Ligand SMILES: [Zn+2]
């Protein structure tokens with residue numbers, strides 16, 4: 001996800017480049033388990049000294065359900081709106097002071113703009129919006145640990161009858 005923006009920065013402000021994304025994102029982050037490439041479209045606009053990146057992207061990711069702990073695959077989408085700042089003057093090669101606190105938003109000295117860190121950060125945030133394998137996931141029985149989506153159990157939701165509690169203590173010991 002690296003793009004040479006030298007020509008864009010040499011051109012007039014307002015200049016635009018557009019790219020389709022189809023990138024392998026395995027290895028991007030241990031928490032991101034892709035079942036597809038990252039697909040999408042980005043638009044780079046030369047704004048002042050910087051490059052404004054706008055776009056959308058999506059990938060099918062393997063996620064873990066917070067209720068039943070089973071893996072599932074779901075399409076996760078992200079929107080990108082970030083302004084990248086050059087680290088050198090593209091004409092003279094002079095090193096520029098950068099004002100960004102986030103090194104992920106700095107274009108390197110070879111005029112390469114790397115989207116992978118902002119994609120990584122946005123995917124990790126987007127994953128949090130997909131906590132369940134399905135809306136009505138029944139989860140795991142707290143008593144016997146069975147996955148109640150695929151199995152049934154006879155554990156009752158009722159609390160243990162206090163009259164039997166001594167027996168349960170006996171069995172537990
Ligand atoms: Zn689930």
Ligand SMILES: [Zn+2]
Nearest residue numbers: 141144153155
């Ligand atoms: Zn149970």
